[in-house]
Amino acid sequence: MKTEVKKGNPLALLPLGVFLVLFVGSGVITGDFYKMPSLVAFLIAGGVALLFNRKVSLEEKMNIFCKGAGDSNIILMVIIFLLAGAFSSVAKAMGGVDSTVNLSLSILPSNLLVTGLFIIGCFISVSMGTSVGTIAALAPIGLGISEKIGIPVALVMGAVVGGAMFGDNLSMISDTTIAAVRTQGCELKDKFKVNFLIVLPAAIITVILLTVVTSGYSTILTDNYNYELIKVLPYLLVLVGALCGINVFALLGSGIIFASIVGLLTNSFDIFGLIEAISGGISGMYELSLLAITIGGVVSLIKFNGGIDYVLYFITSKINSKKGAEFGIAALVSIIDLCTANNTIAIVAAGPLAKDIADKYDIDKRKTASILDIFSSCWQGIIPYGAQLLTAAGVAAISPVEIIPFLYYPGLMFICGILSITFSNVLLKNIKSNEVA
Structure with a gap:
């Protein structure tokens, strides 16, 4: 027997519209899409959500907001954000980033410079x-490589951005990965397996494309890249531990301790420098944490007012299959990312609705989390007003639009995401057979 879906109330989605008008509108008017802080825009949207349903008292609506904001998944996500920020900051302060980059460059083949940069970025x-x-x-x-060998700087930046987006959507400590798995209720290692199999072809094809395109350029790097292998180990500890299925809290906690010990032993910082690094890393996650809490409350009000029911009704009226539902989730998170220029916000905002759709159509949690992460990340790596392209363009002193034609990996990741939905049964059957084996 088919379950009847409530039609809901389309006006309940107005708070999201207000957020998009404020955020995108300010970006269009000022030319700076970061002029309007997303937290401020969502707080205003929350105020609009409180105006609905006059039959319910303001106190009761505030209780609904607070319950949504304090949902166990939201709070756990916030704690993970704070731990991830602390780990990244301590690892960077003790020289982990420099050693990792220099180790990679020291083994870089001279005839595969740009391809090597992409792999190092991954x-x-x-x-x-x-x-x-x-x-x-x-x-x-x-x-520097572009200037030495005369290769177009936009091509080199495209390789750098591509490598960066590879890990952004796969790393165990990436805020997008954390948000995706927490909103869908699956394990990090399980999402990684599904996600990795989907994007691996994109990475391989990108390596081939970059090798062919840059085959006419070659030089030898003469700089001496110094590194300390011990400073790379904290990253490897977190990566291997996550793949082994260690609890994320224990994983990040042990990563912080290990990175701290390495930093103290190598005199990278003293005990007060360590405390400052931990504090700085946690502080860097404050806005994201408050944003997640606020979005949780706003979404809860939207759901109470019938907005989620309307979206489900609209999607289910247009979609009659699991495959169609997966495309719907992909479209949902893509649109939000294009509007917000932040893939973490896109996942946090789309996550609860995606879970409702996934539950209705019995979509594998690992697949839903992967769809959210893949489609938000591929667009985030392409939009010229996103932090990624703006950062690369700023260093290269070029327009972010010039880099877009060379963003091979984000484009291929999008294609692989589409194919994974089209042939989803084959993908999940292969994963399950491998797990049994």
Whole structure:
């Protein structure tokens, strides 16, 4: 027997519209899409959500907001954000980023410079969990390589951005990965397996494309890249531990302790420097944490007012299959990312609705989390007003639009995401057979 879906109330979605008008509108008017803080825009949207349903008292609506904001999944996500921020900051302060970059460059084949930069970017972004941080570390090196061998700087920046987006959507400590798995209720390692199989072809094809396109350029890097292997180990610890299925809290906690010990033993900082690094890393996650809490409350009000029911009704009236539902989730998170220029916000905002759709159509949690992460990340790596392209373009002193034709990996990731939905049964059957074996 088919379950009847409530039609809901389309006007209940007005708060999201208000947020988009404020955020996108300010960007269009000022030319700076970061002029309007997303937290402020969502707080205003929350105020609009409180105006609905006059039959319910303001106190009761505030209780609904607070319950949504304090949902266990939201609070757990916030704690993970704070721990991830602390780990990244301590690892960077003790020289982990520099050592990881220099280790990679020291083994870089001279005839595969740009391809090597992409591969290094993949490794660093998976280790660091931040695409912007990876671009900030590699873009100056890419600029130097471009100047040495005369290769177009936009092509080099495209390779750097591509490598950064690889880890942004796979890293165990990436805020997008954390948001995706927490909103869908699956394990990090399980999402990683599904996600990795989907994007691996995109990475391989990108390596081939970059090798062919840059085959006419070659030089030898003469700089001496110094590194300390022990400073790379904290990243490897987190990566291996996550793949082994260690609890994320224990994983990040042990990563912080290990990175702290390495930093103290190598005199990278003293005990007060360590405390400052931990504090700085946690502080850097304050806005994201408050944003997640606020979005949780706003979404709860939207759901109470019938907005979620309307979206479900609209989607289900247009979609009659699991495959169609997966495309619907992909479209939902894509649109939000294009409007907000922030893939973490897109996942946090789309996550609860995606879970409702996934539950209705019995979509595998690992697949839903992967769809959210893949489609938000591929668009985030392409939009010229996103932090990733703006960072790369700023270092290279070019327009972000010039980089877009060379963004091979984000474009291929989008194609692989579409194919994974089209042939979803084959993908999940292969994963399950491998798990049984």
